[in-house]
Each structure stands twice: as C-alpha cells, then as structure tokens.
Amino acid sequence: MPELPEVETTLRALSPHLVGQVLQRVDFRAPKLRLPMPVAADVQGRRVEALERRAKYMLATLNDGQTLLMHLGMSGRFSIFYQNDTSDTVTPISRLAPTPLATHDHAVLATDTVEMRYNDPRRFGMFVLMPTATRLNHPLLADLGPEPLSPDFDGNALHAALRGRRTALKPVLMDARVVVGVGNIYAAEALFAAGIHPETPAEALGPTLCARLADAIRATLTRAIATGGSTLRDYRQPNGEAGHFQDTFAVYGHAGKPCRVCATPIAQMTQAQRSTFFCPHCQPHTQGAR
DNA sequence: ACCCCGACCTGAGGGC
DNA sequence: TGCCCTCAGGTCGGGG
Numbered sequence: 001m002p003e004l005p006e007v008e009t010t011l012r013a014l015s016p017h018l019v020g021q022v023l024q025r026v027d028f029r030a031p032k033l034r035l036p037m038p039v040a041a042d043v044q045g046r047r048v049e050a051l052e053r054r055a056k057y058m059l060a061t062l063n064d065g066q067t068l069l070m071h072l073g074m075s076g077r078f079s080i081f082y083q084n085d086t087s088d089t090v091t092p093i094s095r096l097a098p099t100p101l102a103t104h105d106h107a108v109l110a111t112d113t114v115e116m117r118y119n120d121p122r123r124f125g126m127f128v129l130m131p132t133a134t135r136l137n138h139p140l141l142a143d144l145g146p147e148p149l150s151p152d153f154d155g156n157a158l159h160a161a162l163r164g165r166r167t168a169l170k171p172v173l174m175d176a177r178v179v180v181g182v183g184n185i186y187a188a189e190a191l192f193a194a195g196i197h198p199e200t201p202a203e204a205l206g207p208t209l210c211a212r213l214a215d216a217i218r219a220t221l222t223r224a225i226a227t228g229g230s231t232l233r234d235y236r237q238p239n240g241e242a243g244h245f246q247d248t249f250a251v252y253g254h255a256g257k258p259c260r261v262c263a264t265p266i267a268q269m270t271q272a273q274r275s276t277f278f279c280p281h282c283q284p285h286t287q288g289a290r
Numbered sequence: 291a292c293c294c295c296g297a298c299c300t301g302a303g304g305g306c
Numbered sequence: 307t308g309c310c311c312t313c314a315g316g317t318c319g320g321g322g
Contacts (some may be wrong), residue, residue: 002315034298034317039302056316074316075300122299124316140317167293176317183315232315233302275313285295294322304312 001073004181005224005245006235010078014240017080017114018048018060025110028127033106033120034073038129043068043109055144055180059135067132069140073124075234080113099242121234145177148217153179155211160200163212169205171272173217182217185230185252188277190217192251197283198269198276207285223248251277267268274281 002010027045028037046062053059060068062162081088081099093141103110107118107127116127130138145161146153152249172178182190191198192217196209204214224230229243234251238240247254250260254277266279 006315029322071316073299074314120299121301122314122316124299164291165293171293174316185315230315235315272293292322294320296320297318299318300314301318302313306309 002056002074002076002229003183003186003224004053004056004184004221005058006229006243007058007072007181008225008228009229009237010072011051011053011058011242012079014058014078014116015051017111017116018109020048021111021113023109024112025108027108028107029101029130030106030110030123033123034071034126035128037127037229042066042129045247049221054141054147055176056183057140062134065132066129067135069126069128069130069135069138070081070118071123071126073120073126074123076118076120076125077233077234077236078238079117079236079240080238081117081276083113094138115259116213116238119234133237143177145175145179148179148181148214148221152197153218154216155207155214159207160211162205165202168198168271169196169200169202170276171274173203174272174274175229181221185218185249185272186220186224187233192283193220195282195284197285198278200286204286210217219260219290251260251279253277 021047022284023044026040026270028040031037034042034060046064048060052060057073058070062068068114070256102119104119104121105117109116135141148155163174165172170187170191173182194213196213224245229235229238230245231237231242232246251266254266256265258281259266262281264279267280
C-alpha cells in the first residue's frame with residue numbers, strides 16, 4: 001500500500017510529535033513483522049533527534065547513535081492518540097482519543113503527550129534498529145536509487161537507470177534501484193500522465209520521453225502528498241483521516257471505465273504479478289521512443 | 291547482471 | 307451461512 005506519498009504524509013504528521021521528544025514508553029507487541037522486532041528497551045528512553053524519509057522507509061535518529069527504521073509494508077499505518085484528555089497545551093492534531101489497543105496494533109511509541117500506534121494487518125512492515133553512522137550502508141538502504149523529488153532525479157538520471165533494462169517499463173519503474181518510492185499505483189498514474197504505454201521496453205525510452213516521465217513521476221507524487229496520499233483499504237493519515245488522492249486516479253482501479261481524457265475504456269493487464277491499468281488510446285505503444 | 295517467481299500474512303469480496 | 311478462490315499499496319531471496 002503505502003508508497004512514497006503515504007510514507008511522506010505519515011512522516012509529516014509524526015514529526016511534530018517525535019522530533020525532540022523522548023520515547024518514554026515503547027512496546028513492540030509482535031515478536032516479528034517481516035523482520036524480528038528490536039528490543040523495546042533498546043529504544044525506550046531515547047530522544048528522537050530527527051525523522052527523515054528515504055524511499056519508503058522512515059528513519060528516526062535517536063540520541064544514542066542508533067537509528068530506528070520503520071516501514072509500513074502493504075497495510076501499515078500509524079495513528080496518533082492523546083495520552084490523556086488534559087492536553088490543552090498540545091496542538092490538536094489528532095481527533096483520536098485513547099481507545100483500547102486493537103487487533104494488529106504491533107507497536108506503540110509514546111512521548112509525554114501522545115501515543116503513536118502502528119497497526120499492520122498483513123505484517124509486511126518492519127522496525128529495525130541500526131547504527132546511525134553506517135545506516136546508509138545497511139542492506140535495506142545501500143542499493144536504493146535516487147529520490148524522485150530530489151534534484152538529482154531528472155530525465156538524464158532516469159535514462160541512465162533504464163539502460164540495459166529490456167523488460168516492460170512499468171515494473172522497472174517500481175524497482176527501487178531505478179527510482180525509489182514509486183509503487184503500483186503511482187507507476188500506473190505517472191505513465192498515464194506521461195502518455196507512455198506500460199509495456200514499452202524500458203531501455204527503448206529516449207531522452208525526451210525520459211524527461212517527460214521523470215516530470216510526470218514528480219508531479220504525480222507531489223500532488224498525492226498534497227492530498228494526503230491514497231486510501232484504498234488500510235492506509236490512514238495519522239490523524240485518522242483517509243487520504244484523498246484515490247479520488248483523482250486516472251487509471252488505477254478504473255478498468256472498463258471511460259478514460260477521463262478520451263473516453264476509451266481503461267484497460268487492465270498483469271505485469272510482474274501486479275495489476276496494471278492504462279488507457280490504450282492516451283498511452284499508445286511508442287516505437288523508437290524518443 | 292537481469293528477470294521471473296514464490297514467499298511472507300491477513301482480510302475482503304465474489305461465486306457457488 | 308460457509309467454503310474456496312482470488313486479489314490487495316512491498317520487498318527479499320532463490321533460481322534460471
């Protein structure tokens with residue numbers, strides 16, 4: 001589920017409550033999600049010095065030289081709860097009052113003022129503790145490609161990354177070594193925005209189309225962040241509200257419905273075991289692919 | 291190196 | 307009502 005916009009939305013909501021705050025209470029309730037959970041005592045009592053995003057990972061820098069890495073997997077979400085109802089001095093960012101823990105609440109991080117709960121039905125998320133000094137060399141982070149919203153991602157970077165990739169463009173866009181943060185939804189939406197067929201051989205995409213696609217990826221992700229991300233099933237912003245970008249999907253989940261531009265029915269197919277949606281008219285097969 | 295596929299896990303929805 | 311199948315936003319690791 002969560003792709004870059006959902007992770008970014010989550011991070012922006014958590015930041016004011018985490019950065020500079022001490023994790024007074026930490027509870028990893030499941031022994032493992034995708035990976036074994038850290039030991040709570042190795043996190044509890046530390047102050048969070050920074051919270052950053054790399055790809056779909058959130059990295060909380062702790063004041064003891066460790067970094068807590070968090071990933072939302074397919075169905076993960078954080079919710080912010082008030083610690084108590086006497087929080088007059090706390091900015092009312094959350095409408096959620098404390099409730100009993102729910103099924104699939106796998107982690108709890110509490111500061112003096114709020115409690116953050118991580119819920120993840122499918123348990124594909126992860127919490128990993130690693131040394132801050134070498135964190136970028138950690139296997140989870142070492143081979144990641146450029147951030148799509150950073151200046152070093154442009155048509156030239158994309159063109160270089162597609163070299164040697166003979167397979168269909170859309171699965172390649174979802175390869176984090178090419179560009180990070182782009183999952184099944186945003187790959188489809190960006191390809192529609194760029195007017196490129198998802199089956200175009202990746203290495204056939206010339207500089208002009210690479211520039212157009214890089215722009216489309218950046219614009220699509222930026223718009224999604226601005227609307228709080230996409231809520232299909234599980235994802236929620238940490239204040240409990242759904243995202244809204246799903247209301248503006250051009251193709252994702254729209255199989256058989258008329259294209260908003262040309263009214264041609266949106267097509268669906270399978271690529272790399274994932275559903276792909278596209279408009280056969282607005283995203284023609286490109287030959288030569290400049 | 292690339293590429294394909296299965297694995298991880300739970301829940302929702304459709305067909306019978 | 308229940309069962310059984312398919313599908314779902316991600317990523318890793320094994321094999322060809």
